[in-house]
Amino acid sequence: MAKTVKDKLSILADAAKYDASCASSGSKRSNGGKGLGNTTGMGICHSYTPDGRCISLLKILLTNRCIYDCRYCVNRVSNDVPRAGFTVEEVVKLTVEFYRRNYIEGLFLSSGVVMNSDRTMDLLAEVARQLREDEGFHGYIHLKGVVGASNEALEKAGRYADRVSANVELPVQRDLDRLAPEKSIDEAEGAMRFLKSGIDESRARGRRPRIVSTQSGPRQRSRAPRRFSPAGQSTQMIVGATPSNDASVLDTANRLYQTHKLRRVYYTAYSPIPNAHQDLPTESPVLVREHRLYQADWLLRFYEFTIDEVVTQDDGNLDLEVDPKMAWALAHREFFPVDVNRAPREALLRVPGLGTRSVGRILKARRRRRLRVADLRQLRAPLKRVMPFLVAADGWETAAKTLDRGDLRKRVTTDDRQLLLFEAQTSAKNGQV
Ligand code: SF4
Numbered sequence: 001m002a003k004t005v006k007d008k009l010s011i012l013a014d015a016a017k018y019d020a021s022c023a024s025s026g027s028k029r030s031n032g033g034k035g036l037g038n039t040t041g042m043g044i045c046h047s048y049t050p051d052g053r054c055i056s057l058l059k060i061l062l063t064n065r066c067i068y069d070c071r072y073c074v075n076r077v078s079n080d081v082p083r084a085g086f087t088v089e090e091v092v093k094l095t096v097e098f099y100r101r102n103y104i105e106g107l108f109l110s111s112g113v114v115m116n117s118d119r120t121m122d123l124l125a126e127v128a129r130q131l132r133e134d135e136g137f138h139g140y141i142h143l144k145g146v147v148g149a150s151n152e153a154l155e156k157a158g159r160y161a162d163r164v165s166a167n168v169e170l171p172v173q174r175d176l177d178r179l180a181p182e183k184s185i186d187e188a189e190g191a192m193r194f195l196k197s198g199i200d201e202s203r204a205r206g207r208r209p210r211i212v213s214t215q216s217g218p219r220q221r222s223r224a225p226r227r228f229s230p231a232g233q234s235t236q237m238i239v240g241a242t243p244s245n246d247a248s249v250l251d252t253a254n255r256l257y258q259t260h261k262l263r264r265v266y267y268t269a270y271s272p273i274p275n276a277h278q279d280l281p282t283e284s285p286v287l288v289r290e291h292r293l294y295q296a297d298w299l300l301r302f303y304e305f306t307i308d309e310v311v312t313q314d315d316g317n318l319d320l321e322v323d324p325k326m327a328w329a330l331a332h333r334e335f336f337p338v339d340v341n342r343a344p345r346e347a348l349l350r351v352p353g354l355g356t357r358s359v360g361r362i363l364k365a366r367r368r369r370r371l372r373v374a375d376l377r378q379l380r381a382p383l384k385r386v387m388p389f390l391v392a393a394d395g396w397e398t399a400a401k402t403l404d405r406g407d408l409r410k411r412v413t414t415d416d417r418q419l420l421l422f423e424a425q426t427s428a429k430n431g432q433v
Pocket of ligand 1: 067068070073074075076077111112113
């Protein structure tokens with residue numbers, strides 16, 4: 001019996017849950033009173049806003065049929081699971097109907113590879129084209145960038161989507177050779193390279209004034225062309241499916257950020273899938289590993305830490321008991337205490353518990369007066385966490401008493417565990433440290 005759209009939705013939404021590379025969009029677009037929907041800068045896909053709201057998107061696969069056999073993937077060709085596929089028109093209709101009913105704020109569309117990468121990318125991009133051009137849809141669209149697709153197909157995707165993500169899948173080529181021998185990191189980077197050039201060109205074009213000559217009057221600005229993938233590109237890496245340690249995960253992420261200017265690398269703890277291949281572990285890595293990777297990622301990008309500094313364990317993995325900034329601070333107590341009234345920004349950023357925003361507030365406030373502990377409380381610095389590492393005008397004793405204590409690690413570990421539950425839900429995906 002032919003599957004109904006509802007049957008397909010149940011199969012293809014379930015199959016899409018393994019892809020984590022969709023979150024905050026970072027793009028803003030208003031419909032200007034015409035068409036359907038707006039995209040806001042807060043982020044769209046299953047993501048948490050700072051006030052804890054979950055914002056939603058329709059996250060589905062176009063099809064879970066696939067010609068490839070990646071061993072970690074539930075949709076691999078050798079896996080015996082129910083298969084289904086939408087038509088382009090069905091996805092467009094579903095998106096519009098869900099949007100009108102206020103169920104979703106955007107679409108995240110991925111797919112198994114049907115026929116070949118090029119054809120698959122073209123079908124995904126066609127959904128986005130019809131939504132934008134035929135339906136006037138201004139909501140967020142995130143498309144999977146199919147690795148191996150032609151530049152033309154990727155260009156079409158970038159023209160209509162807010163974000164395109166080509167997945168690198170595993171941290172190193174050796175892991176791919178073992179679990180997905182048809183894939184290569186070089187090929188994934190080829191797609192990223194093309195997307196980056198499209199994004200760069202589009203940004204450069206956006207900065208130049210667009211002037212056109214007209215026969216009858218003064219020169220006028222032309223209508224703005226659609227920006228290419230305005231929310232940038234991202235990628236996903238599965239961790240824990242192979243023995244690769246956190247240092248190699250972060251090393252690859254760091255390189256991808258620097259080379260292709262990715263907005264985000266998403267780390268997904270491998271979760272055992274039905275009928276898993278024998279080469280895969282039977283259990284997921286502890287979920288806190290994923291959380292620590294997000295924290296380390298943030299330190300590398302915004303706090304001027306290096307991989308050697310965040311990875312403090314001999315086995316090349318992150319310390320799971322405490323966050324990577326705290327782990328570094330505990331291992332480098334000679335660096336502390338930092339004087340809140342004199343230290344440069346870089347030193348303040350090394351204090352566990354002080355984020356870029358708190359440091360900004362401290363720098364501003366100390367221009368007017370010497371800061372005391374009470375001022376730090378007023379500036380919303382988490383006192384219990386920062387005080388062992390900081391001295392304020394009246395706080396020397398607190399730091400001096402606690403910094404050399406043998407049980408400091410134990411004390412902060414207990415605090416960290418309490419924070420963890422909350423952070424894992426909220427700040428990790430937003431990358432706060
Ligand atoms: S190409 Fe994608 S959908 Fe197909 S088996 Fe590999 S990971 Fe799964």
